[in-house]
Amino acid sequence: MDTRNIRTRAATGANALVQLIESNIADGSWTAGFKLPPERDLEKQFGVSRNTLRKSLKLLQDKGRIVRHVGRGSFVAPARQDLPQSRALDSFVPVSADSLVLRIHGASPAEIMEVRLVVEPAAIELAALRANAGDVRRIRDCLTQSEQAGEIADFEHWDGQLHVAIVAASKNSLLMDLYATMNETRNQPEWLRLKHRSLTPERRRIYQEQHRRIVDALADRDAVTARNELRDHLLLVRSNLLGPVNS
Numbered sequence: 001m002d003t004r005n006i007r008t009r010a011a012t013g014a015n016a017l018v019q020l021i022e023s024n025i026a027d028g029s030w031t032a033g034f035k036l037p038p039e040r041d042l043e044k045q046f047g048v049s050r051n052t053l054r055k056s057l058k059l060l061q062d063k064g065r066i067v068r069h070v071g072r073g074s075f076v077a078p079a080r081q082d083l084p085q086s087r088a089l090d091s092f093v094p095v096s097a098d099s100l101v102l103r104i105h106g107a108s109p110a111e112i113m114e115v116r117l118v119v120e121p122a123a124i125e126l127a128a129l130r131a132n133a134g135d136v137r138r139i140r141d142c143l144t145q146s147e148q149a150g151e152i153a154d155f156e157h158w159d160g161q162l163h164v165a166i167v168a169a170s171k172n173s174l175l176m177d178l179y180a181t182m183n184e185t186r187n188q189p190e191w192l193r194l195k196h197r198s199l200t201p202e203r204r205r206i207y208q209e210q211h212r213r214i215v216d217a218l219a220d221r222d223a224v225t226a227r228n229e230l231r232d233h234l235l236l237v238r239s240n241l242l243g244p245v246n247s
Contacts, residue, residue: 014046014048014052014053014055014056016046017042017046017048017053017056018056018059018060021036021060021065021066022060022065025065025076030076031076032076032077032078033075033076034075034076035073035074035075036066036073036074036075036076038073039053039054039057039073057074061074064077065077067107107182107185109185109194109241109242110238110242112182112185113234113237113238113241113242115182116182116234117231117234117235117238119167119175119178119179119182120163120166120167120179120230120231120234121227121228121230121231121234122175122227123166123167123170123172123175123179124166124167124170124214124218124223124226124227124230125223125224125226125227126169126170126171126172126175127166127167127169127170127171127218127226128217128218128221128222128223128226129221129223130169130170130171131169131218131219132169135165135168135169136169136218136219138165138168138169139162139165139166139169139215139218139219140215140219142158142161142162142165143162143211143212143215145158145161146158146159146161146162146208146211147208147211152195152196152199155199155204156195156199159207159211160183162211162215163179163183164179164180164183166214166218166230167179169218194241194242195241198240198241199240203240206236207233207236207237210229210232210233210236211233213229214226214229214230214233217229
């Protein structure tokens with residue numbers, strides 16, 4: 001069989017797939033949060049291989065048309081406007097709560113780490129001022145559990161709970177809801193694979209030392225030190241997970 005014909009048919013099917021999805025989104029047939037048909041159905045409908053299909057979906061994801069969730073499927077992303085940078089402040093499009101949750105769950109590890117670097121240092125400053133004795137006990141308990149964890153999955157769980165407890169101590173319900181939703185991404189396969197690859201015994205030891213300094217500064221009501229220690233910790237975690245970041 002002529003391989004050129006095979007490639008031509010694959011390209012035609014992939015283009016038709018992308019055009020259909022973009023057309024349905026553009027004309028409002030598929031709105032934000034709409035779940036796309038299963039991959040096996042799309043393969044049959046457009047006569048493409050699984051690899052070609054996933055490349056097409058990746059293209060749509062990179063263009064911001066869809067968000068993809070391992071084990072759950074692909075969904076139409078919230079609408080975004082491509083406006084000049086000078087009009088950035090006017091370009092935000094309100095989205096529904098459900099759409100926002102889908103967007104957060106579909107975010108990449110790099111996006112999650114960028115948001116964490118904005119949210120958590122601000123939250124710990126509030127926590128240093130507002131945490132009560134019960135909050136501090138909860139935070140220290142999470143710290144102890146993370147240090148005693150034997151498996152990476154257990155360490156990751158208690159590491160996550162430690163950060164959740166710190167944000168909860170800020171007493172800001174909006175921050176708490178945002179962070180709790182964002183923290184759910186840590187259970188996704190992509191995040192766990194990154195953790196398993198990056199979390200060496202030496203790095204875990206360093207993380208635990210950083211955690212102790214963070215918690216001690218919070219308990220001492222030293223908001224500035226707590227913020228700086230937490231930011232340094234998140235920068236190191238991001239570097240270990242994703243490699244050096246150009247900013």
